Each structure stands twice: as C-alpha cells, then as structure tokens.
Amino acid sequence: MSEEVKSEQEVLFQKRIDAEEKIEPKDWMPEKYRQTLIRQMSQHAHSEVIGMQPEGNWLTRAPTLHRKCILLAKVQDEGGHGLYLYSAAETLGISRDELVKALHDGVAKYASIFNYPALTWADIGAIGWLVDGAAIVNQISLQRTSYGPYARSMVRICKEESFHQRQGYQIMVTLSQGSHEQKAMAQDALDRFWWPSLMMFGPHDAESAHSAQSMKWKIKRQSNDQLRQKFIDQSVKQADVIGLKIPDPALKWNADRGHYDIGAIDWSEFARVIKGDGPCNRQRLQHHNRVHAEGAWVRDAVAAYEAKHKQRSTRAA
Amino acid sequence: MIDKEQLKEFVLRLGDDSLVLGHRLSQWSSNGPFLEEDLALTNVALDYVGRARMFYGYTAEIAADGSTEDSYAYNRDCRDFTNLLIHELPRGDFAFTMARQYLVDEFSLAYMKRLKLSRDKTLAAIAEKAYKEDLYHLRRSTSWILRLGDGTTQSHDRLQNAIDDLWGYTTELFEMDELDQEMSKADVGVDVASLQPEWIRQVTATLSDATLTVPANDWVVTGGRKGIHTEALGHMLSDMQFLQRAYPGQQW
Numbered sequence: 001m002s003e004e005v006k007s008e009q010e011v012l013f014q015k016r017i018d019a020e021e022k023i024e025p026k027d028w029m030p031e032k033y034r035q036t037l038i039r040q041m042s043q044h045a046h047s048e049v050i051g052m053q054p055e056g057n058w059l060t061r062a063p064t065l066h067r068k069c070i071l072l073a074k075v076q077d078e079g080g081h082g083l084y085l086y087s088a089a090e091t092l093g094i095s096r097d098e099l100v101k102a103l104h105d106g107v108a109k110y111a112s113i114f115n116y117p118a119l120t121w122a123d124i125g126a127i128g129w130l131v132d133g134a135a136i137v138n139q140i141s142l143q144r145t146s147y148g149p150y151a152r153s154m155v156r157i158c159k160e161e162s163f164h165q166r167q168g169y170q171i172m173v174t175l176s177q178g179s180h181e182q183k184a185m186a187q188d189a190l191d192r193f194w195w196p197s198l199m200m201f202g203p204h205d206a207e208s209a210h211s212a213q214s215m216k217w218k219i220k221r222q223s224n225d226q227l228r229q230k231f232i233d234q235s236v237k238q239a240d241v242i243g244l245k246i247p248d249p250a251l252k253w254n255a256d257r258g259h260y261d262i263g264a265i266d267w268s269e270f271a272r273v274i275k276g277d278g279p280c281n282r283q284r285l286q287h288h289n290r291v292h293a294e295g296a297w298v299r300d301a302v303a304a305y306e307a308k309h310k311q312r313s314t315r316a317a
Numbered sequence: 318m319i320d321k322e323q324l325k326e327f328v329l330r331l332g333d334d335s336l337v338l339g340h341r342l343s344q345w346s347s348n349g350p351f352l353e354e355d356l357a358l359t360n361v362a363l364d365y366v367g368r369a370r371m372f373y374g375y376t377a378e379i380a381a382d383g384s385t386e387d388s389y390a391y392n393r394d395c396r397d398f399t400n401l402l403i404h405e406l407p408r409g410d411f412a413f414t415m416a417r418q419y420l421v422d423e424f425s426l427a428y429m430k431r432l433k434l435s436r437d438k439t440l441a442a443i444a445e446k447a448y449k450e451d452l453y454h455l456r457r458s459t460s461w462i463l464r465l466g467d468g469t470t471q472s473h474d475r476l477q478n479a480i481d482d483l484w485g486y487t488t489e490l491f492e493m494d495e496l497d498q499e500m501s502k503a504d505v506g507v508d509v510a511s512l513q514p515e516w517i518r519q520v521t522a523t524l525s526d527a528t529l530t531v532p533a534n535d536w537v538v539t540g541g542r543k544g545i546h547t548e549a550l551g552h553m554l555s556d557m558q559f560l561q562r563a564y565p566g567q568q569w
C-alpha cells in the first residue's frame with residue numbers, strides 16, 4: 001500500500017516526464033531515479049573505459065599505418081566518451097573518484113562484452129561492427145532519455161559512434177574479400193562475438209529487474225527486446241552482404257512479424273560473465289586497478305605542485 | 318647536387334624517427350595515470366604516426382618502385398631502421414616518457430623550424446605541419462617537467478633518474494654524418510650540429526626551473542643512423558610487424 005502513496009513532488013515529477021520535459025541537475029527528483037541514473041550512467045562510463053582494453057590490445061599490432069591511426073583515434077574517442085559520461089554522472093552529486101572506486105570494488109558493472117578476449121585482428125573488426133553497432137542502437141534510443149545531461153552526452157557520443165561502426169565493418173569487408181585465411185578469421189570473429197553482442201541488450205523484457213520503472217521514468221525509451229531485435233535485423237543483412245554466416249541455425253526471417261527470429265540465447269553464460277567469471281573479467285579489472293595505482297604518484301605530484309604554487313602566489317601577493 | 322637515393326635515405330630516416338616514437342607513445346593507451354592524460358598521450362602518438370605516414374609516403378614516391386608507406390614500416394628488419402636511438406627506447410614509466418618527450422620536443426621544434434625552409438617543397442610542407450604540432454607538444458612536455466620536477470620527492474627523483482638515463486642518447490641528435498652534411502649543404506636538410514648550443518641553453522633553463530640537475534656528458538651511445546640499435550627495437554618490430562609477416566602480401 002505504501003508504494004501507492006506518492007508525494008505531491010513525485011506526482012509533479014511524473015507529470016513532467018510524461019510531458020517529455022527534460023529533468024535537469026538542479027530539479028527535484030525521486031532518490032530512486034537519481035540512484036538508477038547513477039548506476040546506469042556509471043556503468044556506461046566504465047564500459048567506455050574498460051572497452052579501451054581489448055582494442056588497445058591491438059594498437060601496437062595494427063596491420064597497416066592507416067589502420068593503426070584509425071584504431072588509435074577510435075580508442076581515444078572511447079576514452080573521451082568515458083569522460084563525458086563521468087562528468088554527466090557527476091551532475092547527480094557523486095564524484096568520479098567514488099565511481100571508479102565502485103568499479104574497483106566490483107560494485108559497479110560494465111558491459112559484459114568487454115570480458116571477451118580480442119584474439120585476432122578480425123576481432124577488432126567484429127568489435128567495431130557488432131559491439132559499436134549494438135552500442136549505437138542503444139545510444140540512439142537514449143538520446144531521448146529523460147535526464148538532460150545524459151541525453152545530451154548521448155547526442156554527442158552518437159556522432160562519433162557511426163565512424164566506429166563503419167571502421168569495424170570495413171575491416172570485416174576487407175577480410176571477407178581477402179585470402180582463405182582472412183575469410184576464416186572474419187567468420188571466426190563473428191562466431192565468437194555474435195551471441196555476446198546480443199547479450200549486450202540485457203535480459204528478455206519479462207526477466208528484466210529494473211525495466212518497468214525505468215520505462216515509466218523514461219530513463220529507458222525502448223525495451224531490451226525491441227533494441228535487440230533492431231540490432232539483429234540490421235546485422236543479419238550486413239553479414240549477408242559480405243558473405244559471412246550468422247552462427248545461429250535457428251535464424252529465420254519471420255514474414256508475419258517482419259523481423260528475424262533467432263535461437264535461444266544462453267543466459268547462463270550471460271549470468272556467469274556478469275557475475276565476474278567470464279574469460280577476461282579478472283584481467284580487465286586488475287589492469288584498471290594496476291594502472292590506477294601506478295598513476296598515483298603522478299596525480300600526487302600534480303597536486304603537490306599546484307599546492308606549492310598556490311602558496312607561493314599567495315605569499316607574493 | 319644530391320641524388321634520388323640520398324634524398325630517399327634522408328626522408329626514410331625521418332619516417333623511422335616518427336614511427337618508432339609514435340609506437341612507443343601508443344603503448345600508453347589505457348595505461349595513462351589518469352584518463353585525460355591517457356587521451357593526450359594518444360594524441361601525440363597520432364601526430365607522430367601521422368608524420369611517419371607522410372615521410373614514408375614521400376619515400377615511396379621518390380623510390381617509385383611500387384613500394385608504399387607500409388613497405389617501410391612492416392617489411393624491414395632491425396638493421397634497416399635508421400632512427401635515432403632515443404626514439405626507440407622502451408616506454409618506461411611516466412617520468413621516462415615525459416623526460417624523453419621533453420628532450421625530443423625541444424630538438425624537434427628547432428629542427429622543424431629549419432626544415433620548413435627546405436628547398437624540397439614536400440619536406441617543407443610536412444615540417445610546417447609538424448612544427449605546429451611540436452609547439453603544442455613542447456608546451457605540454459615542459460609543463461610536465463615542471464610539475465614532476467617540482468612536485469613530490471618521488472616525482473622529482475623519478476624524473477631525475479629518467480633524465481640521467483636518457484642523457485647519453487641526446488648527443489646523437491646533433492651528429493652530422495656525410496648524408497646530413499650533403500643535405501644541409503643543398504639546403505634540403507638541417508644542420509643539426511648548429512642547433513645544439515640553443516638546445517642546451519633551453520634544456521638547462523627548464524631543468525633548473527624544475528629543480529633538476531643537468532647530467533654530465535660522461536657517456537654517449539649512438540649508432541641509429543647506421544642501423545646499430547638497442548635490443549628493444551627488434552621486439553618492437555616483432556610486435557608491430559606480426560600480421561604482415563604472418564600473412565604476407567594481403568590487404569587489410
């Protein structure tokens with residue numbers, strides 16, 4: 001019963017949401033709305049940053065100078081997305097240090113896809129094509145999310161994402177037109193990244209714990225299954241064009257629905273990776289932890305220098 | 318008069334300098350002390366790899382033998398690379414990276430300022446772009462020298478150690494071999510020996526502002542222009558060239 005009793009503020013808040021008004025940092029908001037956003041935005045920011053690792057793994061081995069420059073710029077963009085999102089999350093009254101600490105403590109999550117290894121050059125293609133492709137589908141939808149700073153950072157990020165997806169697909173196009181070994185490399189990457197990419201959209205709507213309230217608050221604008229379907233439909237066509245086979249024997253065009261049907265997603269794998277037991281979970285977190293610890297003396301030096309010089313300039317004044 | 322072979326070798330050297338340093342800088346991606354700095358280091362890496370592409374592209378144009386920018390990066394062995402050694406030294410810690418960058422930036426800015434005046438129009442154009450990048454690189458690296466040198470005891474000591482470990486490689490920056498002399502005489506290249514006094518003056522001023530000591534000139538290692546490298550270069554190449562070597566002759 002108590003849940004049904006809404007304060008006047010909450011009623012007003014929902015009215016603004018229903019009228020498609022954006023909520024801004026200084027506006028009143030329910031504590032749960034704020035917490036949900038912090039969880040989602042920090043998870044998004046951490047994903048951008050942890051996602052730099054599998055691709056960064058190939059920066060020194062990119063096969064041409066042109067590809068090396070593209071990949072450097074791409075990975076740099078992802079770090080930039082992390083920065084926008086951390087600052088957008090900070091408008092909710094939490095600091096970047098706290099967010100990073102939650103990541104290190106294992107409290108905050110990041111996209112489970114980044115716990116899979118980038119083993120071959122084709123994986124860099126598959127990541128750009130599928131992982132950035134899935135991210136775009138999600139982020140386009142989030143451009144209309146109800147929290148103003150989040151929506152605006154999505155607009156900015158989406159502009160860069162289409163370049164990411166194109167460079168990945170371009171790698172796959174080139175490989176699939178290449179030697180027998182290159183084609184096999186491309187197919188193998190698709191085989192390994194297909195299902196984890198579908199899992200990026202989260203559990204089916206019926207199983208999704210946070211979805212109903214998030215939809216009501218318009219933090220989410222489309223459901224997990226709707227977004228996943230959009231991604232499947234576009235990717236199947238793209239695979240077709242370059243002669244790669246989606247690793248799903250049950251995949252079939254459904255004329256009634258006007259969409260592709262797919263086989264069953266292995267949710268036990270998803271649960272395992274989310275829980276921290278995927279192929280690279282430990283390395284990803286350890287890497288982030290180690291780098292953060294190694295950088296401590298640099299951050300200390302900056303702080304010490306600034307303190308000294310502030311002191312000196314105050315004395316001089 | 319300089320001939321085509323001489324020009325090609327000269328341009329190739331500059332390509333090697335740029336690629337090898339760009340590669341080292343790219344090793345900072347997702348390893349920076351904080352996110353903003355991670356991205357800034359990637360920016361500098363991109364500038365250097367971009368330079369390598371321009372120099373190698375020009376090399377291929379001079380050679381006119383069907384080679385491309387990638388032929389020079391991916392299909393040559395350690396002894397064929399002719400970069401100055403300071404560029405290839407392993408990444409090291411952040412103090413080492415910034416110390417190297419500062420010493421190289423002071424040199425490169427002065428070098429590119431001269432190369433802008435080259436009678437070779439392509440080299441002059443590349444130098445024009447590189448000079449602008451170097452202005453920004455030097456501003457950044459100088460500010461890091463000051464902050465680390467005059468930061469904490471630990472940062473000061475790390476930076477001083479890095480400068481000490483790098484110092485013996487700086488002499489090579491100002492060496493003039495026969496090719497350099499020919500190129501300089503023809504107003505195509507740069508008389509690097511003439512840049513040394515001003516470099517010393519600038520570096521001394523910055524290091525003393527940063528409460529650091531200029532090391533004594535008591536050891537010198539050179540040989541890069543002759544293909545005599547540190548052992549680190551071979552490992553860099555085996556990493557960088559892996560795909561082109563494992564799957565030769567493919568498009569990527």
Ligand SMILES: [Fe+2]
Nearest residue numbers: 048077078081
């Ligand atoms: Fe991104």
Ligand SMILES: [Fe+2]
Nearest residue numbers: 078132161164
């Ligand atoms: Fe992206």
